[in-house]
Amino acid sequence: MSTDLLPPQERTPPQDEAFTTPADAALGAEAAHRTLPWPETAVEPVQVRWRYAIGIPLVHLLACLALVPYFFSWTGVALAVAGLYVFGTLGINLCYHRLLTHQGFVAPKWLEHALAVLGVCTLQDTPACWVAMHRIHHKHSDERPDPHSPLVNFLWGHCGWLMFQNRDFLNVNYYSRYTRDLLRDPFYMKLERGGNWLWLYLASMVVFFLAGLAVGWPLWGAAAGLQLGLSWLVWGVFVRTVVTWHITWSVNSVTHVWGYRNYDTGDNSRNNILVGLWSNGEGWHNNHHADQRAAAHGHRWWEFDVTWITIRALEKLGLVRDVVRPRAWTKG
């Protein structure tokens, strides 16, 4: 298995300094009272990013089908809940964020790619685009170039920023400069080509529908099979996608406004207990801004971090290595 591990010389971990906002206690204390204009990179005059401005409300509408009794099943609900962990925690928290963006540990390529596919199935753009966005966020946290600071306004930080064109994210040619380490891997380049990542999401919709059909039809007949397939699609894909979005978005918005601070970072990042719990660990966001490569975001014993527990389990199983611990742990 270790033969699959990418040789260390092929990985170029981002320099901490490059993605770290310098500590500035005074600025941190004042940050909550500042307001920011839109990023300079927002295209002028304003251009709506139609793919998102239509796609995001559309998936919300499809998720609302869950309110129609025809689409309800307890197995669908179970798939939605399990999907929050499988796609949100493993795909986004563990892979897109802690592995690909911050390189907090090393995974064999087959595992890294499989986890990245789970991330793609949350419809949060390609790994390279997500990583670029997040690296810019860390480099300029709560300053004007930050793509999604809630100091512009809360809704902007939550999801408004996705609806407008930003020069940094027009296409891979623009954001590749932030993600050269990732895009050297042809797998990530392939996801960028021809909307391949969107086809993967559509394929996951088909898989959920067909799985429900395949289970329900032999047991209860064609009509009930069709109903179960549609239920799994609505709950297992649409509801789960929307909830995963709001969990991720709440890390960008809520944890840069409300919560407590363990560290005087130069930004407005906070540890928010509610977000920490519902995001499976990403809400200990002030800890994360203070020590970005650390694979654990909960630094105190009670800052519960399911994503970190998962990384520890993978480490014990020998599936990942070189796991970066928080400096606060290793110092003391």
Ligand SMILES: [Zn+2]
């Ligand atoms: Zn942040």
Ligand SMILES: [Zn+2]
């Ligand atoms: Zn981060």
